[in-house]
Amino acid sequence: MRTVTRHLSLSLVLLAALSLAGCAPEPAPQASETTAPTDAPVFASDAEALAAATEAYAAYLAMSDKILAEGGNDPDRIRAFASQKLAEIEMEGYANFRSKGLKSVGESRFSDLILQDESPSDIAGLGAVTTYLCSDVSQVDVVDTNGVSVVADSRPDFTPFIVSFDLVSRDPVALIVASADVWEGAGVCT
Template sequence: MPEASPARPSRRMPHPRATAAVLSCALLLGTAACASPDGDAPRASTTAPSAAATDEPIFASDEEALAAAVEAYEAYSEMSALISAEGGKDPDRIRPYVSKEIAPGYITEFESIAEAEIRSSGEARIFGAKLAEHSPSAVSAYLCRDYSDVRILDSEGNDITSPDRPTLSATLAWFEPADENSKTLILTGSEEWDDNSFCQ
């Protein structure tokens, strides 16, 4: 099981000529889990959560915080899968599910998918959530994602899914309230967690 939560990562804009392989990875994992076209891995940021700190935690218990995080991640994942399945159409639909700081990165990612004329089919299964941190201003959690049923298709419907793509990954995701005093969370960042043994 993971023991520590690193600093929240920043999103990086994909190169306009990103390869189909990187875009395929983005469809499956999100850019935060993929190497960029120039070969660099996403960099971490030590930016503090944008939600104002209060004396009391957002939720009354860790169980409630984890449930809210899972609900927020599933909502984000469902919309991300829908946009990806539609070939990156109307990428602004992701905005209600992510913070304003990372929304532009996701939108650019979906626009790159549309430009490459690829799309996804199927959805990842989210399971095995574990709370990483529950602070007065934010929640973070580890989640497992199974991509066995997700395929990447080209403009003619041909399956171009890489045979080397992962079918299981662990993700560390950060959340904050959508509005002040709200218990509805939105995604503020995520990264692939190297140790996915707790997903087995």
């Protein structure tokens, strides 16, 4: 067993040495195809980061609306648009809809997306972009099986959120929603 391991590591070292030797003479090595971290900025401008965040949040919101409109069925569809952590939170909401037979009617909206932070240097792309935005559910109703609204009287139609995004692809740039937390600050929902 030990011999096998040693042989294996020896050959790996040899392989590495060979590949190194092979690469060395190249004057300008091309960017490799691996997922090696790069320091290049992800976004050329704040506007670009905002556009990517807007797109990602819109997609997340649309899918969430779709699942909620269908009573929380097939909830795994949200996973393509949200981080695992956020997806788990959303799953609980979907399960709640399913168990109570609730359906949402109408379209969620958002506005006033403001860039708070952009950290393209984060190697893993986690929290690459953080924004504030104003969530608008004024056009959304949630009804039970009898079609009676179950929306709480105290529900705010407009809720400020601080939303962070993870970078899941650099080329083309693609973001998913990492977290969406209620923001207590003023000035987001105008």
